[in-house]
Amino acid sequence: MDFDLNEDQQAVLESVERLLAQHAGPARAVALNRAGDYDHDLHAALEAAGFNQIARDLARDDTLAGLEAALTVEAIARSGGVVAAAAQMLVAPALCERTIEGPVAICTVGELTQPTPVRFAAHARSLLVLDDGDAYLVSPAPGTFEPVRTSFGYPMGRLSEGASVEPDREGQALGAGAADTLRNWWRLGLAVEAVGTMDAALGHTVEYLRQRRQFGRTIGSFQAVQHRLSLCAIEVEASRWLTREAAFHNAQPEAVAAAAAYALQAADTLFTETHQLSGAIGFTCEFDLHVWSMRLLALRQELGGVGAARRALVEARWGAA
Amino acid sequence: MEFNWSPEDIEHRREIREFLDEELPDNWEEISQHGPGGDSQAAFSRQFCGRMAEKGWLTQHWPGEYGGRDCEPWRHSIVGEEMWAIGEPRGSQYMNVNWIGPAIMHYGTQAQKQLHLPKISAGDVLWCQGFSEPEAGSDLAALRTRAERIGDNYVINGSKIWTSYCNHADYIFLLVRTDPSSSRQQGISVLLVPMDTPGIEVREIPSVVGERYFHEVFFTDVTVPASVLLGEENNGWGVVNYALQFERIGAARYARAAVTLDRLAEVAAERGMLDDPIVVDRLGEARALCEAARVLVYKVIDLRAKDQPPTADTQLARVLSTTCDNAIGRLALEIFGPESREYASYADNNFRLAMTAGVAVGATEVQLNLIAARFLKLPRE
Ligand SMILES: Cc1cc2nc3c(=O)[nH]c(=O)nc-3n(C[C@H](O)[C@H](O)[C@H](O)COP(=O)(O)OP(=O)(O)OC[C@H]3O[C@@H](n4cnc5c(N)ncnc54)[C@H](O)[C@@H]3O)c2cc1C
Numbered sequence: 001m002d003f004d005l006n007e008d009q010q011a012v013l014e015s016v017e018r019l020l021a022q023h024a025g026p027a028r029a030v031a032l033n034r035a036g037d038y039d040h041d042l043h044a045a046l047e048a049a050g051f052n053q054i055a056r057d058l059a060r061d062d063t064l065a066g067l068e069a070a071l072t073v074e075a076i077a078r079s080g081g082v083v084a085a086a087a088q089m090l091v092a093p094a095l096c097e098r099t100i101e102g103p104v105a106i107c108t109v110g111e112l113t114q115p116t117p118v119r120f121a122a123h124a125r126s127l128l129v130l131d132d133g134d135a136y137l138v139s140p141a142p143g144t145f146e147p148v149r150t151s152f153g154y155p156m157g158r159l160s161e162g163a164s165v166e167p168d169r170e171g172q173a174l175g176a177g178a179a180d181t182l183r184n185w186w187r188l189g190l191a192v193e194a195v196g197t198m199d200a201a202l203g204h205t206v207e208y209l210r211q212r213r214q215f216g217r218t219i220g221s222f223q224a225v226q227h228r229l230s231l232c233a234i235e236v237e238a239s240r241w242l243t244r245e246a247a248f249h250n251a252q253p254e255a256v257a258a259a260a261a262y263a264l265q266a267a268d269t270l271f272t273e274t275h276q277l278s279g280a281i282g283f284t285c286e287f288d289l290h291v292w293s294m295r296l297l298a299l300r301q302e303l304g305g306v307g308a309a310r311r312a313l314v315e316a317r318w319g320a321a
Numbered sequence: 322m323e324f325n326w327s328p329e330d331i332e333h334r335r336e337i338r339e340f341l342d343e344e345l346p347d348n349w350e351e352i353s354q355h356g357p358g359g360d361s362q363a364a365f366s367r368q369f370c371g372r373m374a375e376k377g378w379l380t381q382h383w384p385g386e387y388g389g390r391d392c393e394p395w396r397h398s399i400v401g402e403e404m405w406a407i408g409e410p411r412g413s414q415y416m417n418v419n420w421i422g423p424a425i426m427h428y429g430t431q432a433q434k435q436l437h438l439p440k441i442s443a444g445d446v447l448w449c450q451g452f453s454e455p456e457a458g459s460d461l462a463a464l465r466t467r468a469e470r471i472g473d474n475y476v477i478n479g480s481k482i483w484t485s486y487c488n489h490a491d492y493i494f495l496l497v498r499t500d501p502s503s504s505r506q507q508g509i510s511v512l513l514v515p516m517d518t519p520g521i522e523v524r525e526i527p528s529v530v531g532e533r534y535f536h537e538v539f540f541t542d543v544t545v546p547a548s549v550l551l552g553e554e555n556n557g558w559g560v561v562n563y564a565l566q567f568e569r570i571g572a573a574r575y576a577r578a579a580v581t582l583d584r585l586a587e588v589a590a591e592r593g594m595l596d597d598p599i600v601v602d603r604l605g606e607a608r609a610l611c612e613a614a615r616v617l618v619y620k621v622i623d624l625r626a627k628d629q630p631p632t633a634d635t636q637l638a639r640v641l642s643t644t645c646d647n648a649i650g651r652l653a654l655e656i657f658g659p660e661s662r663e664y665a666s667y668a669d670n671n672f673r674l675a676m677t678a679g680v681a682v683g684a685t686e687v688q689l690n691l692i693a694a695r696f697l698k699l700p701r702e
């Protein structure tokens with residue numbers, strides 16, 4: 001056990017944070033979100049610096065470097081990066097050895113049969129589809145997904161009318177066990193993204209409440225406010241360490257289910273509390289909170305959210321649900 | 322950063338479980354139903370800790386010069402988890418080995434070390450902790466119990482309250498005010514007082530938690546030699562802070578909660594309750610909470626293993642550990658339903674042991690204050 005970064009991990013984190021300081025951040029997220037765009041520049045910069053392949057490049061004895069990839073995704077989420085980092089860095093390498101062309105989006109088959117907005121789908125070159133016991137990969141032709149306007153902080157796309165992504169199942173099915181692999185790494189990715197996003201949302205709120213004065217004192221000095229923020233901090237930290245542990249164990253199902261069950265529940269608390277405690281400014285575009293807070297609600301909607309994670313946890317732990 | 326147990330640690334956990342299997346009698350659940358302070362458990366702890374001492378495990382985390390094996394805090398945490406999970410057969414002696422012994426090593430005179438440490442490491446002495454007073458609960462620095470230096474003695478007058486385990490204790494780790502003109506943190510000292518000293522009276526405070534759970538301890542002209550002073554006179558606050566720096570997570574509450582939850586899931590399955598999606602949801606939520614508490618406690622153990630000073634991580638871990646204990650205690654009542662109405666039923670026992678978690682060893686709200694100040698750096702005023 002060791003909760004400190006080792007030298008290699010520290011180097012990874014420092015270099016991704018350097019890159020993010022240059023290519024990401026809330027102002028950029030706001031501009032991209034307004035246009036419904038994907039951050040192709042950031043994606044390319046991450047690709048060029050080798051981060052998209054990090055889980056495989058740092059693999060040892062055929063064991064993926066899940067933790068290093070998760071630390072990277074966590075940092076990208078914290079910076080509000082508008083890239084499909086979790087799908088690219090965590091899910092794709094776990095599913096197949098060859099590189100999957102990015103941007104990568106993920107959805108369930110249900111989100112195609114009853115078309116609903118899917119994160120990153122309008123920009124995806126590759127789409128991973130979970131169909132109960134099956135998983136497959138498709139390369140949607142341009143125009144297959146139409147962009148959808150959303151309040152929830154990520155570019156989204158919906159299957160266009162008349163379009164289809166029926167896979168060539170022979171060629172593109174990902175093989176036995178792929179559905180479980182996809183499910184577990186997807187769920188891990190959601191938890192990791194939630195952690196980075198919650199971290200930033202809480203940090204932004206706390207910073208504001210250290211400054212904002214009412215009744216002749218800083219709002220952050222009121223005990224009623226402090227306790228709520230302290231409880232938020234506990235939820236973020238617990239989510240962080242559960243998720244890192246699950247990533248270290250390369251998405252072992254029980255660990256992932258626990259991390260996601262906890263983190264996605266925490267995401268709800270963090271959304272509610274950071275907005276409530278920020279007051280009216282928190283709802284405006286001039287205050288960056290929304291860059292992270294709105295995303296938390298989108299993350300909670302994927303893969304059955306908290307309820308499915310809890311069911312998966314019960315099943316993994318006690319073999320029944 | 323890595324999250325693996327070493328093979329030696331895994332082996333140690335196996336050994337401890339095997340040992341518990343052999344040592345705990347068939348009626349252990351009955352013995353332990355009133356918690357570590359109960360009569361039967363206190364008596365059992367002397368025998369049990371003696372056996373642990375023979376194995377060399379009771380104080381294995383202590384330095385070699387005091388009869389320990391210099392084991393890492395991780396190793397000791399395994400013992401803590403396994404013991405607490407099964408109902409703490411060490412009784413109150415977990416306090417001895419966790420912090421009373423180490424405080425004596427750090428601040429004690431040669432004579433104090435010679436008197437106390439061998440007894441503690443042999444597993445045959447019971448201690449209690451005399452801190453809280455009627456007017457000094459969360460605000461411990463308001464304590465008033467007075468120890469007056471008269472010649473070579475201290476004469477103690479005052480009272481302590483909520484004192485766990487004192488009905489069986491041989492010694493009390495006692496906080497007193499030695500400087501009458503002082504207030505707050507200054508002027509407080511620690512005395513190591515034998516409980517059979519004349520003038521000490523223990524009264525049980527009946528409670529809904531269990532038998533012999535709370536006590537008041539009254540001190541009337543209790544005269545002890547000045548040699549019972551631990552550390553410098555009037556520096557008791559420093560001694561206590563040192564002693565308790567990691568003790569806020571001393572009881573592995575999350576581990577007990579997790580074991581209870583496994584049993585609840587088993588019962589729910591047997592009774593066909595898993596067809597109810599609400600029950601499944603509650604079990605999943607509870608399991609995630611146990612895991613969350615565990616991982617935050619591990620973060621603190623990691624700091625300790627690296628000899629780093631404690632941080633507000635301790636408070637984060639403590640709040641979640643008590644939240645988890647409470648939540649699973651209440652869930653037990655729901656899963657067992659009407660059966661839990663009976664005193665000393667499985668759910669009732671678990672519930673009562675858990676219900677005090679948010680208050681004992683410092684109320685949750687006080688921990689939240691500390692998190693706000695130290696972790697979030699929020700302003701005081
Ligand atoms: C099971 C159990 C075992 C115990 N064993 C021992 C023992 O062996 N030895 C010993 O010395 N003591 C023991 N205690 C006492 C324990 O340390 C105190 O109960 C605890 O410190 C709180 O003090 P209090 O009960 O007087 O609550 P109070 O200080 O009266 O506080 C009441 C409530 O007010 C709130 N509160 C208090 N201060 C603040 C604040 N600053 N900000 C916001 N809210 C606040 C909290 O919700 C708190 O629960 C034990 C207690 C329990 C429940």
